[in-house]
Amino acid sequence: MDLLKIRRDLHKIPEIGFQEWKTQTYLKAHIDTLSQDRLEVVEWKTGLAVKVRGTASTKTIGWRTDIDGLPITEETGLPFQSAHPGYMHACGHDIHMTIALGLLNRLIEEPIADDAVILFQPAEEGPGGALPFREWLKNDQPAFLPDQIYALHIAPEHPVGTVATKPGLLFANTSELYIDLHGKGGHAAFPHLTEDMAVAAASLLMQLQTIVSRNVNPMDSAVLTVGKLSAGTVQNIIAEHARLEGTIRTLNLESMLRVKKRIEAICRAVEEGYNCRVSIDYGSSYLEVNNDEELAEAFLRFADEYAGVHAVRSEAAMTGEDFGYFTEELPGVMFWAGVDSPFGLHHSKLNPDEAILEIMPEFIHDFFRTR
Numbered sequence: 001m002d003l004l005k006i007r008r009d010l011h012k013i014p015e016i017g018f019q020e021w022k023t024q025t026y027l028k029a030h031i032d033t034l035s036q037d038r039l040e041v042v043e044w045k046t047g048l049a050v051k052v053r054g055t056a057s058t059k060t061i062g063w064r065t066d067i068d069g070l071p072i073t074e075e076t077g078l079p080f081q082s083a084h085p086g087y088m089h090a091c092g093h094d095i096h097m098t099i100a101l102g103l104l105n106r107l108i109e110e111p112i113a114d115d116a117v118i119l120f121q122p123a124e125e126g127p128g129g130a131l132p133f134r135e136w137l138k139n140d141q142p143a144f145l146p147d148q149i150y151a152l153h154i155a156p157e158h159p160v161g162t163v164a165t166k167p168g169l170l171f172a173n174t175s176e177l178y179i180d181l182h183g184k185g186g187h188a189a190f191p192h193l194t195e196d197m198a199v200a201a202a203s204l205l206m207q208l209q210t211i212v213s214r215n216v217n218p219m220d221s222a223v224l225t226v227g228k229l230s231a232g233t234v235q236n237i238i239a240e241h242a243r244l245e246g247t248i249r250t251l252n253l254e255s256m257l258r259v260k261k262r263i264e265a266i267c268r269a270v271e272e273g274y275n276c277r278v279s280i281d282y283g284s285s286y287l288e289v290n291n292d293e294e295l296a297e298a299f300l301r302f303a304d305e306y307a308g309v310h311a312v313r314s315e316a317a318m319t320g321e322d323f324g325y326f327t328e329e330l331p332g333v334m335f336w337a338g339v340d341s342p343f344g345l346h347h348s349k350l351n352p353d354e355a356i357l358e359i360m361p362e363f364i365h366d367f368f369r370t371r
């Protein structure tokens with residue numbers, strides 16, 4: 001199986017959450033070329049679940065890969081860069097999918113005792129595919145629901161061969177944040193006759209920055225990032241609409257609720273102070289990823305002794321991952337896997353080292369044997 005070609009083919013066709021139709025077609029076409037003797041494949045929206053029958057199964061081991069891209073214009077200049085203008089696999093899901101296909105191939109070539117399922121899950125970046133996928137598996141395809149589940153995420157800051165994780169809390173819980181401000185716009189020369197939403201939004205953005213520093217216990221942690229701020233139409237019209245788009249990250253639901261209460265209070269004050277209407281939409285939210293203590297320790301021990309792999313005990317991170325909906329109900333482990341790129345996740349120049357493709361499918365296959 002030519003994993004390099006697969007990764008580059010997938011890299012060219014990034015699609016956002018629940019639009020991954022070309023990706024699904026590509027994955028299906030590839031799976032069709034494999035020996036079908038032990039395989040069963042079911043489709044869910046733009047995703048897929050593939051079961052490989054083991055030789056003497058007592059349980060089902062799961063592997064999850066996400067499959068969506070991001071709305072970012074790629075700037076790597078690579079010969080196989082995105083053919084979809086404005087979209088890019090800037091979070092490594094092309095690498096994740098290729099590793100999953102490589103693992104599938106190894107499970108077919110050399111079956112393990114237990115059954116294995118590989119879940120190709122849409123919409124990790126948003127609005128979140130894991131929760132509805134999990135519910136569908138539970139209700140409609142229980143034979144595809146694993147007893148344990150594993151997943152990786154590429155880590156640009158680590159060299160290839162390094163895997164990093166920890167027992168317990170690994171990733172934050174998240175909520176998207178969309179705030180719209182509406183007021184009276186007008187001519188740039190007559191500000192006293194208008195309510196300028198550009199100024200109101202600027203003030204709101206600065207006030208939001210006080211929440212983490214002033215309202216969250218310093219011994220706890222939270223992030224409030226506004227990634228996009230837009231207002232107005234042209235340079236000489238006072239804006240009647242502004243919009244902030246962001247994300248909130250906390251380590252527990254209680255802090256998430258506290259941050260949201262403060263956002264709402266500040267928005268009410270901005271309404272009053274700038275004589276405008278402010279509406280808040282929290283979009284989609286993800287549960288924190290909690291690694292099973294015992295399985296994470298077993299994973300780290302296995303990785304530590306595996307030739308060519310270096311195991312690191314990581315810190316928790318403020319990254320979000322809807323894999324948390326799997327670890328909510330199933331014992332599982334997510335880990336970082338090094339890809340050594342000077343540009344990080346969600347960067348238009350992210351360029352993971354493809355050498356990871358030579359290591360990971362074999363490593364995961366061998367780890368699955370020990371489960």
Ligand SMILES: CC(=O)N[C@@H](CCC[C@H](N)C(=O)O)C(=O)O
Pocket residue numbers: 091124125126153174175176246247248284286318319320321345
């Ligand atoms: C691994 C990773 O980068 N995940 C995303 C998940 C985004 C969740 C949601 N759209 C949000 O922005 O809150 C991340 O940004 O951490």
